[in-house]
Amino acid sequence: MSTITFDKVGRIFDSVTAIEEINLHVRDKEFVAIVGPSGCGKTTCLRMAAGLDFPSSGEVRVGERKVAGPGPDRAVVFQQFALFPWKSVYDNVDFGLRNKRVPASERRDRIAAVLKVMNLEGYERSFPHQLSGGMQQRVAIARAYVLDPAVLLMDEPFGALDAQTRVLMQEELVRLARVNPRTVLFITHGVEEAVYLADRVAIMTRRPGRIKEIMDIRSVREAERWDNRTRIEDVMDLESFVHLRTAIWRSLREEKTKETT
Amino acid sequence: MTPRPDGRPSRAEIWVLGAAGLATFFGLWAALSGFGFVSPRFLPSPAAVAMRGIFLLAHPFAGASLPVHVLSSLGRYGLGFLLGACVGVPLGLLMGWYRLLDDIVTPIFDALRFVAPIAWVPFAALWFGTGIGGPVMVIFAGAFPPCLINAYRGARFVDKKFLEAARTLGAGNLRIIVEVLLPASVPSIVAGLRVGAGLGWQSLVGAELIVASSGVGYMMVQGQSAVSTTTVLSGMVAIGIVGYLVDLVLREIQTATQRRRGLA
Numbered sequence: 116m117s118t119i120t121f122d123k124v125g126r127i128f129d130s131v132t133a134i135e136e137i138n139l140h141v142r143d144k145e146f147v148a149i150v151g152p153s154g155c156g157k158t159t160c161l162r163m164a165a166g167l168d169f170p171s172s173g174e175v176r177v178g179e180r181k182v183a184g185p186g187p188d189r190a191v192v193f194q195q196f197a198l199f200p201w202k203s204v205y206d207n208v209d210f211g212l213r214n215k216r217v218p219a220s221e222r223r224d225r226i227a228a229v230l231k232v233m234n235l236e237g238y239e240r241s242f243p244h245q246l247s248g249g250m251q252q253r254v255a256i257a258r259a260y261v262l263d264p265a266v267l268l269m270d271e272p273f274g275a276l277d278a279q280t281r282v283l284m285q286e287e288l289v290r291l292a293r294v295n296p297r298t299v300l301f302i303t304h305g306v307e308e309a310v311y312l313a314d315r316v317a318i319m320t321r322r323p324g325r326i327k328e329i330m331d332i333r334s335v336r337e338a339e340r341w342d343n344r345t346r347i348e349d350v351m352d353l354e355s356f357v358h359l360r361t362a363i364w365r366s367l368r369e370e371k372t373k374e375t376t
Numbered sequence: 377m378t379p380r381p382d383g384r385p386s387r388a389e390i391w392v393l394g395a396a397g398l399a400t401f402f403g404l405w406a407a408l409s410g411f412g413f414v415s416p417r418f419l420p421s422p423a424a425v426a427m428r429g430i431f432l433l434a435h436p437f438a439g440a441s442l443p444v445h446v447l448s449s450l451g452r453y454g455l456g457f458l459l460g461a462c463v464g465v466p467l468g469l470l471m472g473w474y475r476l477l478d479d480i481v482t483p484i485f486d487a488l489r490f491v492a493p494i495a496w497v498p499f500a501a502l503w504f505g506t507g508i509g510g511p512v513m514v515i516f517a518g519a520f521p522p523c524l525i526n527a528y529r530g531a532r533f534v535d536k537k538f539l540e541a542a543r544t545l546g547a548g549n550l551r552i553i554v555e556v557l558l559p560a561s562v563p564s565i566v567a568g569l570r571v572g573a574g575l576g577w578q579s580l581v582g583a584e585l586i587v588a589s590s591g592v593g594y595m596m597v598q599g600q601s602a603v604s605t606t607t608v609l610s611g612m613v614a615i616g617i618v619g620y621l622v623d624l625v626l627r628e629i630q631t632a633t634q635r636r637r638g639l640a
């Protein structure tokens with residue numbers, strides 16, 4: 116069971132309280148999106164789940180185990196891609212598979228498949244600096260997807276994409292999530308993206324970060340049969356969608372205005 | 377010539393400026409020695425040095441012709457430099473990765489690295505002889521510290537996001553060192569190799585002035601005993617040219633590695 120649990124998690128960076136107290140439980144195969152003002156501690160939360168950073172108080176668990184470091188059960192898509200500039204697209208995607216000692220022929224097949232999904236066919240031999248920002252981001256996503264991890268941790272993975280590509284990627288992610296559900300913690304600034312993709316959306320306060328409220332999307336999605344519509348714009352037209360989106364907007368707006376006073 | 381938008385001189389201008397500088401240098405030199413201000417015994421004219429250099433290309437002096445002396449120097453140099461790079465770069469990388477190793481080696485290194493390579497000559501000769509071993513050790517003393525320091529800096533200041541990405545992708549220590557730390561440090565390592573190559577070459581000729589029975593430095597010492605200032609200056613010119621060529625090769629390697637990363 117691949118759950119993620121933030122249990123009274125606080126994080127203080129040399130006397131600056133980035134996160135006050137986070138309690139959040141992501142269920143097995145659930146897709147949870149976190150939205151919140153810039154600097155409220157979203158990336159910090161994700162890093163603690165990834166095992167790259169550790170709470171000052173409380174604990175983060177994946178499954179039953181307290182997170183003590185990175186692990187093969189979790190894959191991360193970083194806000195700044197972190198592709199290896201000295202490796203080709205193919206070798207970047209291959210890196211994690213080699214670490215897992217996946218046989219060579221299987222690696223080839225899996226890389227070909229994921230590059231196809233990410234629309235990167237023909238760029239296997241290119242180096243990251245030869246690609247556009249959006250393409251680099253897709254390589255970063257491919258590098259995580261190809262591992263088929265139980266838990267996906269994604270930090271604004273579509274942030275650098277143009278609007279059209281972003282929509283395609285979002286639809287693809289929804290398709291993948293339905294075909295092969297997994298536990299996803301997804302950070303975004305896009306409220307619509309969060310509502311479209313997630314089962315639940317957690318809204319954070321401005322720093323010091325707390326979870327302000329959690330919106331349940333899944334029950335609405337199922338009741339209103341969003342999944343019968345493959346195109347994102349058809350879903351975004353629905354009254355139920357607009358209603359949720361507006362509610363989250365309002366909640367975030369409150370945080371933003373507090374910031375300026 | 378139209379000025380470039382950034383206000384820096386254009387390529388052609390740089391070329392002209394450089395040529396003008398060299399022309400002034402040789403002109404002054406020729407004037408000093410040619411018009412009798414300075415005795416040719418103190419400062420032979422550029423033409424005399426060039427003639428002597430061309431003569432030495434084919435005729436032996438101090439046991440061999442100039443090219444053979446150069447090759448003999450280059451052989452020792454290659455060996456010493458390779459040794460310095462092969463020890464310095466891996467050790468530097470490992471020091472950048474393992475704190476413990478850093479803490480152990482750094483004090484020793486800091487104590488020794490300000491000893492000029494030439495200062496090792498007496499012990500180099502004592503321990504490794506005046507044939508191949510002694511000079512090689514002196515070159516090593518020159519080339520090793522920059523190789524180590526730059527590899528160390530490269531490894532220590534690798535962007536943390538690469539290390540974190542590698543760890544979340546399940547890489548072990550060895551793979552991180554070989555496939556992340558090393559390639560991430562390549563620009564710094566190559567810069568170190570360039571500095572090391574220069575220092576090594578300088579130290580070699582110094583070493584040959586004292587030990588060795590062949591090589592450019594040896595030829596110069598023999599030239600000095602024979603009061604042949606043109607021979608000494610020919611040797612200096614050869615040192616300059618070979619050093620420049622070695623640096624040119626390394627500079628090409630440096631830009632090639634940068635281009636591959638999209639940095640140049």
Ligand SMILES: Nc1ncnc2c1ncn2[C@@H]1O[C@H](COP(=O)(O)OP(=O)(O)OP(=O)(O)O)[C@@H](O)[C@H]1O
Nearest residue numbers: 128129131133152153154155156157158159160322
């Ligand atoms: N290593 C660190 N050292 C000191 N302070 C840090 C460190 N990492 C994060 N912080 C601080 O913690 C707070 C939260 O940072 P975090 O990166 O988690 O924000 P975020 O919600 O991801 O913001 P954004 O939406 O802009 O990406 C910020 O105020 C930041 O300055």
Ligand SMILES: [Mg+2]
Nearest residue numbers: 157158194270
């Ligand atoms: Mg962030």
